[in-house]
Amino acid sequence: MKPTRYLLTCVLLATFTIASAQDCSSVAGDWSGTWSDSDCFGDSYSGSWTATITDACAFSAVDSFGNIFGTIDPTSGVLTASLQGTECGTLSLTGVFQDVFASGTWTYSAGGGGSFTGTRQVIDSDGDGVPDNEDAFPFDPTEWADSDSDGVGDNSDVFPFDPTEWADSDSDGVGDNSDAFPFDPTETTDTDGDGIGNNADPDDDNDGVPDAQDDYPLGRFDDVRPGYWAFTFVEALARAGITTGCGGNNYCPLGPVSRAQMAVFLERGMNGSSYSPPAATGNAFLDVGASDFAASFIEQLASDGITAGCGNNNYCPNADVTRAQMAVFLLRAKHGSGYSPPAATGVFDDVPLGYWAGAWIEQLAAESITAGCGSGNYCPESQVTRDQMAVFLIRTFQL
Numbered sequence: 001m002k003p004t005r006y007l008l009t010c011v012l013l014a015t016f017t018i019a020s021a022q023d024c025s026s027v028a029g030d031w032s033g034t035w036s037d038s039d040c041f042g043d044s045y046s047g048s049w050t051a052t053i054t055d056a057c058a059f060s061a062v063d064s065f066g067n068i069f070g071t072i073d074p075t076s077g078v079l080t081a082s083l084q085g086t087e088c089g090t091l092s093l094t095g096v097f098q099d100v101f102a103s104g105t106w107t108y109s110a111g112g113g114g115s116f117t118g119t120r121q122v123i124d125s126d127g128d129g130v131p132d133n134e135d136a137f138p139f140d141p142t143e144w145a146d147s148d149s150d151g152v153g154d155n156s157d158v159f160p161f162d163p164t165e166w167a168d169s170d171s172d173g174v175g176d177n178s179d180a181f182p183f184d185p186t187e188t189t190d191t192d193g194d195g196i197g198n199n200a201d202p203d204d205d206n207d208g209v210p211d212a213q214d215d216y217p218l219g220r221f222d223d224v225r226p227g228y229w230a231f232t233f234v235e236a237l238a239r240a241g242i243t244t245g246c247g248g249n250n251y252c253p254l255g256p257v258s259r260a261q262m263a264v265f266l267e268r269g270m271n272g273s274s275y276s277p278p279a280a281t282g283n284a285f286l287d288v289g290a291s292d293f294a295a296s297f298i299e300q301l302a303s304d305g306i307t308a309g310c311g312n313n314n315y316c317p318n319a320d321v322t323r324a325q326m327a328v329f330l331l332r333a334k335h336g337s338g339y340s341p342p343a344a345t346g347v348f349d350d351v352p353l354g355y356w357a358g359a360w361i362e363q364l365a366a367e368s369i370t371a372g373c374g375s376g377n378y379c380p381e382s383q384v385t386r387d388q389m390a391v392f393l394i395r396t397f398q399l
Contacts, residue, residue, distance in 0.1 A: 191218050192226035207235045215239075221251040228253070230387035237390045240399040241273025246386070253387035259310070260294040260317035262326070263301045265389060266333045269397040270304075285315040292317065305337025323373070323388075324380035327360040330369065330396045348378040355380065369395045 125132050130144040136153065137143040143153025150157070152166040158175070159165040165175025170185040180197065181187040187197025192206035202210050204217050205226040211217035216235070219226055224234045234251055237243050242265060246252035257265070268275055277300035282290030284299040298315055301307050306329060310316035321329070332339055341363035344353055348365075351358050361378055364370050369392060373379035384392070393399060 205231075205235070207232050209235075209239070221245055221249060223250040224253050224387070228387075230390055233390040233394045234387060236394050236399055242268045242393060242399065243390075251386060253385065253390075255386045256320040256383045257386055257389045258317065259315060259319050259321055260292075260298060262321045262329060262384075262389075263297040263307075263317075264294050265393055266306065266329060267297045267300055267304075269393045269399065270333050285309055285313060287314045288317055304333075306332045320383040322380065323378060323382050323384055324355075324357040324361060326384050326389075326392060327357055327364045327370075327380075330392055331360055331363060331367075334396050348372055348376060350377040351380055367395075 124130065124135075125138045126135070126141040128135070128141040128144055132138040135144045136146040140153065143155050145154045146152065146157075147154050147160045148157070148163040150163040150166055154160040157166045158168045162175065165177050167176045168174065168179075169176050169182045170179070172179070172185040172188060174188040176182040179188050180190040184197065187199055189198045190196065190201070191198055191204045192201070194201065194206055198204045198218075202212075203214075204211055205214070205219045207214070207219075207226070216238075219231070220235055220238045224231055228234075230253060234243075234253065238245070238251075243251070246255060267277060277296040280288070280290045280292075280295035280299050282288070282295065284302050288295050288298050294317065298307075298317060302309065302315075307315070310319065331341060341359040344351070344355070344358035344362050346353050347362045351361050355361075357380065361370075361380060365372065365378075370378070373382065
């Protein structure tokens, strides 16, 4: 009597002599082969199969009897797959890829005489000798690698390891994307954007000082570059020794100017960059101690009659200076503590007659120290920024 059949699971231990793959790109591709198995009951069957292994480590195959599905671990190279639809139910396959070349064969040997053999079908669409799954340009026979992933093949890329560059039209060693003069091998940079390369330009930063006489021919501060609206004023202020910036080779052009900083700017503008006022006493203002930042400059500013403080015997050293306050400070510093400007006539739309600093603001404009903030306005309550301060000081003291 024929024995009763049961659904069983047969485990086939795979042995390879083919390499350790840390990713599935080396295994990816189309494969085909044959399968034969002495199944769980001795009545073997055989068939052909085709399979596709993807870079995502997915393994799927179809044979003449069932389907094989599985995955390949990209770290260990372990393949786990199962053949479904056999008389025994599911046949499980496990094994380790040890090396897979562009083409080759591999074999699973199973207990009971079963075997699983196949040959990889290498696809090389452009016939350049590099399989499609390894070819960055599978349809271009002149390219196969793109080391910097910039979309330009290494054979055509002048800078194969720089994703920002790929061409150098004038062969000067500077990529076209970075070269201000991509078709002129004698020039690469135009710091001031005037259309004249630095090699030929006698004033690279266009600050009015020839390069041969300029300690900083490409600009003094990293955050105020040639072309910035107040560049020449900031450079002039630094050359005059009135400022060394805000630290880290920067000037902080959009930073506000405090009343303490303003005292230093004004006294140095009036008396020169090397000016050092008498030591502070700490008795001029309640909120300015003798050891506080700029204390000696603040007390000297008061002694010069340029400020009386902010009220209640205080100076408010950390408060920001407004554009209205700055008009008063500048004109008193320029003309003396007793100076009084002509009456206001209504020059700016946002400075009405009767505004407390209206006359000072209009005189500042009359002396061409300011043209306002645009659209017929002066913006009197806006804070003074460091770039604006540079313009005010250079124009007021002709530095």
